Amino acid sequence: MDRSGWALRRGWLWAWTRRAPLLAVAALFAAGGAGLQLLSPSASAQETVDPHRPVQADAYRDDTVAVDAATLATGEDVYRTVCSACHETGANRAPTRFIVSQMTPDAIHKALTEGVMKLQASGLTPVQKVAVAEALTKRKLGGVAAPPPLMCAGKAAAFDRAEPPVLDGWGFDAANTHRLPTAAAGISPANVKRLKLKWAVAFPDALRARSQPALAGGAVFIGSHDGAVYALDRATGCARWTFKASGEVRTGIVVSPWKAGDAKAAPLAYFGDILGNAYAVDAFTGRLAWRKTMDPHPSTTVTAAPVLHNGVLYVSVSSLEEATAGNAAYGCCTFRGSVAALDPATGAEKWRTYFVPPAKPLPGGGGRMGPSGVAIWGSVAIDDKRRQIYVTTGDNYSSPASDMSDAIVALDLATGAVKWAYQAQPADAWNGGCSGAEKANCPQENGPDFDFGAGPILARATDGRDYVVAGQKSGIAYGVDPDTGKLVWKQRIGRGGVVGGIHFGLATANGLAFVPVSDVPDGKTYDIPAQPGLYAVDVAHGTYAWKAPSADVCAGRKLCHPGYSGAISTTPDLVFAGSNDGHLRIYDTRTGAVAWDMDTTGEVTTVNGVKAHGGSMGGGAAPVPYGGMLFVPSGYGFAGKMPGNVLLAYGVD
Numbered sequence: 001m002d003r004s005g006w007a008l009r010r011g012w013l014w015a016w017t018r019r020a021p022l023l024a025v026a027a028l029f030a031a032g033g034a035g036l037q038l039l040s041p042s043a044s045a046q047e048t049v050d051p052h053r054p055v056q057a058d059a060y061r062d063d064t065v066a067v068d069a070a071t072l073a074t075g076e077d078v079y080r081t082v083c084s085a086c087h088e089t090g091a092n093r094a095p096t097r098f099i100v101s102q103m104t105p106d107a108i109h110k111a112l113t114e115g116v117m118k119l120q121a122s123g124l125t126p127v128q129k130v131a132v133a134e135a136l137t138k139r140k141l142g143g144v145a146a147p148p149p150l151m152c153a154g155k156a157a158a159f160d161r162a163e164p165p166v167l168d169g170w171g172f173d174a175a176n177t178h179r180l181p182t183a184a185a186g187i188s189p190a191n192v193k194r195l196k197l198k199w200a201v202a203f204p205d206a207l208r209a210r211s212q213p214a215l216a217g218g219a220v221f222i223g224s225h226d227g228a229v230y231a232l233d234r235a236t237g238c239a240r241w242t243f244k245a246s247g248e249v250r251t252g253i254v255v256s257p258w259k260a261g262d263a264k265a266a267p268l269a270y271f272g273d274i275l276g277n278a279y280a281v282d283a284f285t286g287r288l289a290w291r292k293t294m295d296p297h298p299s300t301t302v303t304a305a306p307v308l309h310n311g312v313l314y315v316s317v318s319s320l321e322e323a324t325a326g327n328a329a330y331g332c333c334t335f336r337g338s339v340a341a342l343d344p345a346t347g348a349e350k351w352r353t354y355f356v357p358p359a360k361p362l363p364g365g366g367g368r369m370g371p372s373g374v375a376i377w378g379s380v381a382i383d384d385k386r387r388q389i390y391v392t393t394g395d396n397y398s399s400p401a402s403d404m405s406d407a408i409v410a411l412d413l414a415t416g417a418v419k420w421a422y423q424a425q426p427a428d429a430w431n432g433g434c435s436g437a438e439k440a441n442c443p444q445e446n447g448p449d450f451d452f453g454a455g456p457i458l459a460r461a462t463d464g465r466d467y468v469v470a471g472q473k474s475g476i477a478y479g480v481d482p483d484t485g486k487l488v489w490k491q492r493i494g495r496g497g498v499v500g501g502i503h504f505g506l507a508t509a510n511g512l513a514f515v516p517v518s519d520v521p522d523g524k525t526y527d528i529p530a531q532p533g534l535y536a537v538d539v540a541h542g543t544y545a546w547k548a549p550s551a552d553v554c555a556g557r558k559l560c561h562p563g564y565s566g567a568i569s570t571t572p573d574l575v576f577a578g579s580n581d582g583h584l585r586i587y588d589t590r591t592g593a594v595a596w597d598m599d600t601t602g603e604v605t606t607v608n609g610v611k612a613h614g615g616s617m618g619g620g621a622a623p624v625p626y627g628g629m630l631f632v633p634s635g636y637g638f639a640g641k642m643p644g645n646v647l648l649a650y651g652v653d
Contacts, residue, residue: 067134075135078128082120097136103247103274104205104226105141108133149201149230149239150608156233157240159217159284162260165267166215166626170252170305172569174382175458176390178507178622182571186628189573191652192586192596195630198651199237200604202612203228206645207637210619212252212305212567213647214269215626216283221269222633222647223249229271231286234629237607237649241286247275250619252305252379255283256344268344270313272302278315280347292347297335299324304379304455304620313344314389316376322397326432328440331367333397333431334359337374339389341416353416355393355404362399368441370398373429374405378455378504378620381468386482387413392452392470396429399443405429406450408470408480420485424472425450449498450474454505454567455620458482461540462511469513469539471502475531477515479542489542495530497522499639504620505567507575509589512536512545514575516564520640532563534577534587546592554581559616559642566636567622576625578617582642584632600634600648615644628652 079087079097087097100108112121112129121129130141151157172178182188187195203209203224211223219240220232227245232238251272258265267283272294280289294302299321307314317338325332336358341350355376359369375394382389389411396405404418406425411418430449434442456470467488468480475494480487494501494517507514515537519530533549550562561580568577574595575587582601585594600614614634618641621633629651635644 067138067140071131072135074128075131075133078124078132079135082124083132101136101138103137105133105137105139106205107226107247108136109141148204148608149242150237152233152236152238152240156236156238159219159240161217161258161262161265163217164257164260165255167624169254169307170212170379170620171307171381171455171457174307174309174384176379176381176455177457177459177509178505178567178569179509180569180571180625182573184627185571185574185625187571187574187586187625187630187652189588189595191628192574194653195596195598195650196653197604197648198629199649200606200612201230201232201237201647202606202608202610203645203647207635207643208250208619209614209633209635209645209647210250210566210621210638211271211633212621213624213631213633214253214255215624215631216255216267220631220647220649221253221255221283223251223253223271225645227273229253229269229281229286231269231283232647234649237647243281243286243288245271245273245279246277247273249273251302252620254306254308256308270306270308270344272304272306272315274301276300276302276317278302278306278342278347280344290347292342294340295335295338297321299335303377307380307382308344309382311344312350313342314380315340315342316379316391318375318377318394319373322373322375322395322431324432325397325441326436328433328438330441331369332433332441333372334369335372335375335397337376337393339376339380339391339411339416351416353411353418355391355409356396356402359398368398370443371396371400371402371429373397374402375451377451377453381456381458382413383458383466383482384413385466388419388482389413389416390456390458390468390482392454392456394451394453395425395449396443396445397431398441399429399445401427401429401443401445406452406472408452408456408468408478408485410468410482410485422478422480422485422487424452424476424478424490425474448474450496450501453500453503457506457508457513459508459513459539460511461538463540465540467539469506469508471506471515473497473499473501473503475501475517475519477502477506477513477537477542479539488540491537491542491544493517493531493535493537495519495526495528497524497526500565503565504618505622507568507570507622508539509570509572511539512589513539514568514570514589516566516568516577518561518563518565518580520561520563520565520580530563532561532580534564534568534575534592536589536592548587548592548594550579550581553583557642559640561616561641565616565618565641567620569622569624571625576623576630578623578632578634580616580618580641582615582617582634582644584617584623584634598650600632600646601642601644604646604648606646612646613644614646614648616641
């Protein structure tokens with residue numbers, strides 16, 4: 001899962017560091033969330049904030065500010081006496097403390113005062129509600145005034161019906177290539193050095209920006225850490241509407257297509273939240289069309305952007321139970337990863353494929369269950385020619401290890417039936433307890449915890465053949481025959497590790513696969529040195545075309561590391577990659593030479609009138625080039641990376 005041991009300064013890990021060593025904390029992170037909605041949804045998603053409301057000068061929340069001891073004691077007492085009966089057991093689908101702690105204190109407080117937890121919290125005083133929100137997150141409530149969006153007026157508020165979605169979903173196309181033609185991108189080797197910052201938007205109450213933008217109707221659609229989803233005017237960054245989801249929206253946004261110029265078109269925008277809900281909202285108004293909880297398990301989350309294809313919405317279902325299992329009192333584990341096919345108009349389920357059988361009590365008692373896990377982190381790829389869906393899977397959480405964990409799997413496009421599976425790493429069962437001193441709930445396999453985080457790609461090689469290309473946290477990239485599932489090649493590109501290795505996304509162009517490698521320190525010893533950087537390999541054979549190892553430019557900055565953890569994008573000429581060190585670099589596809597380099601961690605003045613800055617870049621949020629612009633979410637205050645809270649819009653000057 002998505003974890004690291006170095007993010008201890010930011011408060012939201014504090015409760016876990018008291019009962020587990022550093023590596024145990026590192027090992028707890030994944031694509032995570034829970035199934036219970038902690039905030040009331042927006043029935044009408046149109047935000048009515050006042051853009052002239054005074055705010056403090058800096059929108060970035062410095063969470064090194066300590067919560068005082070008295071507040072911590074009060075909050076811990078409230079949690080123990082009022083909350084733990086459900087949140088420590090999963091009763092009523094209540095998310096565990098670990099999952100709740102990843103929310104903002106403001107979100108928890110809102111749930112207690114006006115959201116779905118209002119009834120349960122009715123016996124608490126206002127002071128107790130604040131205390132429990134701050135104690136759970138180790139962050140001060142309202143530490144910095146949240147900047148409201150600058151709302152659009154006049155022509156900037158209108159959607160351009162002549163422009164249907166620019167990209168076919170998160171993967172840019174059904175095959176997940178993350179490739180855009182140079183003419184469409186409008187950025188080429190001839191003009192790339194003229195890229196300048198045009199505008200920036202600060203996300204309120206945020207430590208990370210990991211939702212990939214979608215482009216349609218002259219707007220940028222993007223989610224945020226505090227659960228807000230925005231439709232921003234592409235030219236200026238003002239907001240046409242905002243919608244408030246129940247929890248963090250880290251998935252990319254997917255907008256349904258329409259016929260250019262159709263005055264009656266009513267497209268929907270699809271996304272998921274950290275609490276396991278999938279949403280559809282009206283793309284032109286932001287009003288909620290439907291919401292669906294994707295699995296009844298209390299640790300469910302949605303980390304991958306949904307995939308819309310030929311009238312079906314495919315949703316990957318993930319979990320944070322792997323982290324919850326670090327609690328010795330927890331009956332580990334019962335979550336089952338799945339892909340569900342939904343009616344995009346209503347959210348009704350057409351079919352669902354699970355990748356692990358139902359858990360049963362394990363020998364020896366103690367409430368332990370298995371098998372479990374096999375979460376799906378990434379978006380699926382579609383192969384119309386073969387009528388197949390390609391999926392990459394995560395590890396097992398408990399014994400026995402099953403045969404479709406850490407695997408590349410082909411499903412029937414119409415039914416979801418498994419057609420073939422290639423298991424890259426057999427016998428990989430692991431959970432957060434494996435790194436604790438007591439090894440609580442650790443399965444006998446004990447790792448190595450080498451999930452697939454990055455979604456697969458259906459790639460065309462220069463030999464004219466198709467290959468399914470995928471990258472694993474082990475640092476290994478694979479090429480698989482799409483007709484049979486047989487391995488054609490594999491190449492160990494990175495050292496690998498519990499935080500990657502190859503983490504969240506690859507891209508292909510010109511018969512090459514571009515592979516970002518993170519290889520950040522994770523407290524473990526490996527057989528080869530770390531290999532952070534960007535690498536190009538031949539799609540047909542896995543042989544290197546070029547290597548671009550990352551130099552360490554961190555100069556001692558905390559939470560800064562070389563390498564690439566997040567998703568990337570490409571044209572036939574350029575590769576766009578955001579780094580762990582906060583730099584956005586653009587590489588020449590033919591040589592691997594850096595054509596442009598920008599440090600996104602510097603302070604910027606945003607269109608909503610406040611100061612903000614970027615940070616590490618990670619997760620499924622790739623830089624998106626289009627029309628001579630480049631849209632870059634920056635900040636990954638999670639899993640030991642540098643926090644930040646901005647969307648940066650660069651343009652060719």
